[in-house]
Amino acid sequence: MDFNDTPEQAAYRAKVRAWLSANAEPRKDRPSVSRRLDAEEGLALAKAWQARKADAGYACRHWPAAHGGQDRPMIETIIYDQEEANFDVPTGFFSIGLGMCGPVMAQYATQEQQARFIPPLIRGEEVWCQLFSEPAAGSDVAGLRTRCHRDGDDWVVNGQKVWTSGAHYSDWGILVARHDSSLPKHKGLTFFFIDMKSPGIDIKPIKQINGGSNFNEVFFTNVRVPDSQRLGAIGEGWQVAITTLMNERLAVGDAPPPDFREVMKLAAACELDGRSALEDPSVRERIADWYVESMGMKHTKARTMTALSQGKVPGPENSIGKVVSASKLQNVSSFGADLMDMGGVITDPSLMPSSALFQQSYLYSPGLRIAGGTDEILRNIIAERVLGLPGEIRVDRDVPYSDIPTGN
């Protein structure tokens, strides 16, 4: 065992660190820059940052050169991400595009389309979104209702998508729609990429419980999509979508702070029964729990990195990441507010420790337990794919979609 980088990795890390130090501010104990600004300002900053990153050769290094990458080992991307996490840079706007849309375009689009779309995606010039979830199709996304039918060289799309991150500022989107309701649900789906400025697309922001609007409802009324923008064969939409969802779990990633460090710092500053809260045994026990979870994930990632740096396929252990980190964030946030006692309800950043990071995260964290696969779906996936337990009994699998009962 050796936690040091190889000389080559160390040199790369030093180079990355020097570049970041010259180009960004270190992260501070407060919400990140993209969470302090409104979406428009944040996006402008993020586009500028992504372009700088790309110019410096730090965007998508592990992608094949044919797709705009540099054919570098995955470990370099991970090293970059690790180092970037120490800096207060605007991120998040491109994670869906880079994590999901780029890979699906690379696999299914034509050469010409790849040449047209992937470079601006990597540089952050064009933003992409993913149009899968629907009001009646969340975890059961294959049950989606948005219809498409062929009309000459085009397809015509009608229906509604929901929970579309960034639809309002996206240029392009990937879409799954149902072309045939008489087929079983997984078989009647077709996959496209679409111009988000197409006539007939109506976008309405969703106001979340934290007051923010990171997601949208997207309505389609006779939206025309050229058949040339179909990805995969007619009826192959589910297989294409699965490829994308496999990438999503990597794209959604880990929870932001606060973590045990922030609670520890807070506890040291808070008074409880006339002494530092950090001296309270119940506080120490809780922090220890989160430390163990946090380090468990950090070292699990180290195991993954080891496999990657040896050119091996990582084991399934990485699948635990979001389940653990999302709940931890919620628990840490709630506990942090508790430590502030009656004052813990205040959300004005100017009055609060860590600029009200704990209060903000308390309201934000429930979403993380749902996005990119709910805690429940992820546990199903671990149980079925990692532990080999039998799949769910699916009463709707082999019947025509139009015969499946629907509730609310």
Place this chain on the structure above:
Amino acid sequence: MNFDFSDAQKALKQQTRDFLRAACDTTVPRRVLEDTDEPFARDLWGQICANESPGIAIPEEYGGIGFGYLELCVVAEEMGRAIAPVPFSSTVYLAAEAILQGGSDEQKKRLLPRLASGESIGTFALSEGPGQATVANLQAALSDGRLSGTKMPVPDGDVADLCVVVARDGDGASLAVVDLAAEGVSREPVDTLDPSRSHARITFDGVEAELLGEAGEGWAIKDAVFNRAAVLFAMEQLGGADACLQMAIGYAKGRYAFGRPIGSFQAIKHKLADMYIKNELARANCYYGAWALSTDAAELPVAAAAARVAATQAFHFASKENIQTHGGIGFTWESDCHLYYRRSKLLALSIGSERVWKDRLISGLERQEAA
């Protein structure tokens, strides 16, 4: 970055697993559990000693084979998986470590070869009954090279040859090595939650005792020994937790209710997914602890505590939910579920409870912050 065991260490692990699968299936701990005349599996212990396993991390100059702690860690995980009913942890993680940490070169040369070969069984005595032992409440005391007092439960205390004892010494505590065959030692087995590992109550009545380390330094040496032992106990707990998960998966696939395998119900799936999650968190913390132990890293106190806490939680959860997954049969004596359930509590308390280790963890973090 190479956060993985070497190919040779993995081969040793596989070899140990294969050996224990053949030599120590669950009938062996069950036999010891049920037979009050057999405090440990002598035949298995003989084989383990023939394999030179006790001396794996003991330097060659002290009679061991001097591989290292990563090698000892992979063996510990397999001992835990097999819930092996042998005095391995007492002899190797506690007695030998105490001598390595506190002993003089002469003591190491004299005492360690016997432990490394398995000729002697060693143990370590701190607890004096219910409640956390502290320097202030220790009753066992050293005076003029003589030890008096009562220790319980002492792991393998009824069969051990040598015991390292934490005893009050003036205002502080010292460690002393005692020959358990010496005059003034009386001992009797004491019933515990896990009779597959025997424990004793030992009374010392003015027994001749040899100081290990400086007088008054006993508590600090004990802490250093426990930090090292914590990683090794955690590796055993990890092995036990994984065994429970595998047992529960096997049962959930084969047991049918309502016309389908119970493993197809989400209530069971999610339970087993949670077991897997806790086990992986423990595994990652244990591997880091193993690294810290093997390199004597400054991070050892925190890394060991984190491994210990995570592995205690994982084994506790896996052993209790394994019973739950089995339903009624899991509560019967004939099912093997209770062997793990018992062992998980025994290991959880062996070198101090989860609560104590959580406090050590945070204290270690505070020291790191201050430094």
